[in-house]
Amino acid sequence: MQKVLNAFSGAWDAMTESQVWKSVFRHGAITSNRNRVLVMMSNVFLHLHPVKSRKAGIKLRYTWCMGGITFFLFLVLTLTGLLLMFYYRPTVEYAYADIIDLSEHVPLGIMRELHRWGAHAMVITVWLHMFRVFMTGSYKPPREFNWGVGVILLVLTLLLSFTGYLLPWDQLAIWAITVGSNMARATPLLGTEGPLTAALKLGDINLINSGNDARFALLGARSVGENTLLRFYVLHCVGLPLVAAVLMSVHFWRVRKDGGISGPM
Amino acid sequence: MEFIKNIINWSSGPTVLFTVATIAFALSIKYPQVWSKKFAYILFGGMAVFYCFSMFDPNFFLIVAKPDNVPITFMLFLVAFFTWFALHQGVENDKRVAAGEEPLEKQEQDKVWVWPDLVYVELLCMVLLTIGLVVWSILLPAPLEQPANPADSPNPSKAPWYFLGLQEMLVYFDPWLAGVVFPTLIVVGLLAIPFIDTNPKGNGYFTFKERRAEIAIFLYGFIVLWILLVVSGTFLRGPNWNFFGPYEYWDPHRVEPLLNVNISDIFWVRVLGRPLPSNPIVREFLGIGMILFYTGFLPVALAWPKEKFPKFLQWMSLNNYYEKMGPARYYLGVMLFLLMISLPIKMYMRWIWDLKYIVAFPEIFFNI
Ligand code: HEM
Numbered sequence: 001m002q003k004v005l006n007a008f009s010g011a012w013d014a015m016t017e018s019q020v021w022k023s024v025f026r027h028g029a030i031t032s033n034r035n036r037v038l039v040m041m042s043n044v045f046l047h048l049h050p051v052k053s054r055k056a057g058i059k060l061r062y063t064w065c066m067g068g069i070t071f072f073l074f075l076v077l078t079l080t081g082l083l084l085m086f087y088y089r090p091t092v093e094y095a096y097a098d099i100i101d102l103s104e105h106v107p108l109g110i111m112r113e114l115h116r117w118g119a120h121a122m123v124i125t126v127w128l129h130m131f132r133v134f135m136t137g138s139y140k141p142p143r144e145f146n147w148g149v150g151v152i153l154l155v156l157t158l159l160l161s162f163t164g165y166l167l168p169w170d171q172l173a174i175w176a177i178t179v180g181s182n183m184a185r186a187t188p189l190l191g192t193e194g195p196l197t198a199a200l201k202l203g204d205i206n207l208i209n210s211g212n213d214a215r216f217a218l219l220g221a222r223s224v225g226e227n228t229l230l231r232f233y234v235l236h237c238v239g240l241p242l243v244a245a246v247l248m249s250v251h252f253w254r255v256r257k258d259g260g261i262s263g264p265m
Numbered sequence: 266m267e268f269i270k271n272i273i274n275w276s277s278g279p280t281v282l283f284t285v286a287t288i289a290f291a292l293s294i295k296y297p298q299v300w301s302k303k304f305a306y307i308l309f310g311g312m313a314v315f316y317c318f319s320m321f322d323p324n325f326f327l328i329v330a331k332p333d334n335v336p337i338t339f340m341l342f343l344v345a346f347f348t349w350f351a352l353h354q355g356v357e358n359d360k361r362v363a364a365g366e367e368p369l370e371k372q373e374q375d376k377v378w379v380w381p382d383l384v385y386v387e388l389l390c391m392v393l394l395t396i397g398l399v400v401w402s403i404l405l406p407a408p409l410e411q412p413a414n415p416a417d418s419p420n421p422s423k424a425p426w427y428f429l430g431l432q433e434m435l436v437y438f439d440p441w442l443a444g445v446v447f448p449t450l451i452v453v454g455l456l457a458i459p460f461i462d463t464n465p466k467g468n469g470y471f472t473f474k475e476r477r478a479e480i481a482i483f484l485y486g487f488i489v490l491w492i493l494l495v496v497s498g499t500f501l502r503g504p505n506w507n508f509f510g511p512y513e514y515w516d517p518h519r520v521e522p523l524l525n526v527n528i529s530d531i532f533w534v535r536v537l538g539r540p541l542p543s544n545p546i547v548r549e550f551l552g553i554g555m556i557l558f559y560t561g562f563l564p565v566a567l568a569w570p571k572e573k574f575p576k577f578l579q580w581m582s583l584n585n586y587y588e589k590m591g592p593a594r595y596y597l598g599v600m601l602f603l604l605m606i607s608l609p610i611k612m613y614m615r616w617i618w619d620l621k622y623i624v625a626f627p628e629i630f631f632n633i
Pocket of ligand 1: 009040064066067068070071074129130131138143148150153250255260455
């Protein structure tokens with residue numbers, strides 16, 4: 001037994017002393033305070049954190065880790081979404097069949113489940129995170145701006161979820177998007193059935209009609225169809241995640257710059 | 266058994282449910298001590314018993330076990346738990362402050378190493394969450410219905426669940442309000458919160474007493490006007506967006522008579538017994554007056570000092586807020602607040618007088 005252990009610790013030492021290991025980890029075992037600092041500073045992922053933090057701020061009962069969980073779910077969704085993109089083609093002809101293939105022909109086919117349940121969960125955790133931030137008064141100065149960034153992230157989360165809802169191209173999908181996007185028709189001034197829109201006239205011709213109103217801009221057509229599918233796909237897989245990722249970076253940066261997790265003065 | 270179910274069906278109707286929720290909410294603001302541990306046991310015990318008991322009912326099971334509705338059940342329990350948790354901690358802190366101590370968070374000011382103290386909590390969180398998500402995904406397949414068919418609209422057609430609060434609003438307001446103006450106002454209102462709220466207290470710790478009004482307004486919007494409507498829109502709205510109790514069968518053929526009338530009908534036809542005037546402005550003058558009163562006069566009047574009010578209305582004076590906040594903050598805040606509670610006001614107008622529109626210009630799609 002002792003021999004085995006010795007062999008292991010010998011191998012471990014050899015590994016951690018090697019040039020390869022040291023090129024990755026720039027510090028020794030994290031047992032000294034010096035190395036506790038180094039690990040946080042020399043790792044791009046960990047350096048989002050400070051080296052030390054007030055005890056109250058890292059308590060689960062204070063933050064509920066809700067922002068962190070939301071971010072983690074975003075990462076899960078990015079990863080599983082990427083895998084889904086290998087199989088899914090955003091056309092009326094293939095979309096539905098590809099979704100079926102995903103569960104029937106792809107080994108370990110739970111990617112779609114992970115992605116869908118993760119997305120539902122993210123909406124819930126974003127709401128709870130906002131709720132926590134409100135209840136601890138953490139939007140108060142100096143964190144007003146970061147609260148605002150958060151609100152935009154909340155909207156983006158909902159839009160991501162909404163655009164994704166269409167992609168399976170089943171009855172649930174197109175009718176939910178139809179009901180949701182019918183609202184745009186009623187936009188004041190910009191929707192065909194919105195208040196005051198009829199006032200926008202050139203002579204006898206209405207400037208806004210069902211071929212150019214707010215709903216048309218959203219759907220790329222007069223009703224949910226192949227243009228909508230493509231439009232939502234591009235927004236869902238590229239546009240919105242990019243914006244969300246940028247704003248999340250700003251959000252985390254600001255948490256640090258505003259003095260770390262809030263606490264009593 | 267049937268008797269209990271009938272009572273529950275009846276009491277989850279929009280009118281009763283909303284009224285009970287509002288009253289319960291008001292009581293919990295008045296008596297925050299209820300957010301104790303004992304209350305938590307009763308609340309979660311009650312919810313768990315209700316769910317277990319109800320699962321044996323086929324109609325209940327059919328709706329609740331729909332894959333896309335499962336997360337709403339999670340949400341219901343999570344929101345209940347965290348509401349309790351936040352208020353409980355707030356009340357506990359208030360007790361400490363009243364006894365001359367400091368809030369709990371203040372006593373934990375010393376700094377700790379992020380590695381390992383925080384990093385391991387995060388790691389644990391990620392591992393547990395991953396396990397949870399994988400188990401959930403294995404047990405519950407994602408739903409997939411028939412291929413899209415633009416010619417066949419299902420009944421009910423529902424928006425994605427997180428927008429069902431807005432879809433519920435459609436019962437009371439036209440799409441331009443429920444689908445465009447109110448969502449915009451919600452976002453603007455949220456963005457404005459830090460600039461309206463000038464109370465310096467309660468920054469960085471849980472408290473209730475020090476921020477009573479802010480918390481009451483936010484909680485009412487979040488819990489009653491948002492979460493409750495999402496939940497009831499998911500579980501209690503069936504074909505044709507009709508209400509169905511949790512144990513009722515979603516009968517697509519059930520027709521509910523729509524008897525709603527406009528204020529102009531009530532005033533000209535019922536009260537004065539004359540036909541509607543042909544000039545639309547004359548026809549709608551009463552409704553226009555009410556809207557102007559609500560959005561123009563009321564915010565100004567509420568800022569008056571107490572003495573200007575008749576005795577029995579003095580409690581309504583917001584003069585101290587006006588003094589504290591200054592005109593810009595005050596008007597923004599009051600406008601947003603009034604617009605928020607215009608939803609319950611319109612709901613009750615509908616329930617009491619079958620009121621459809623306060624102002625109705627169907628010619629230009631301008632109905633309120
Ligand atoms: C995609 C959405 C979001 C992500 C990934 C996210 C992530 C985070 C994280 C990781 C933190 C650190 C503290 C914590 O975990 O609670 C944080 C703090 C914060 N978040 Fe968010 N957040 C999101 C949305 C929001 C929303 C919707 C709001 C508010 C409307 C918001 C406002 C704030 C504020 C003000 C802080 C500082 C809190 C403090 O110092 O106590 N965030 N966020």
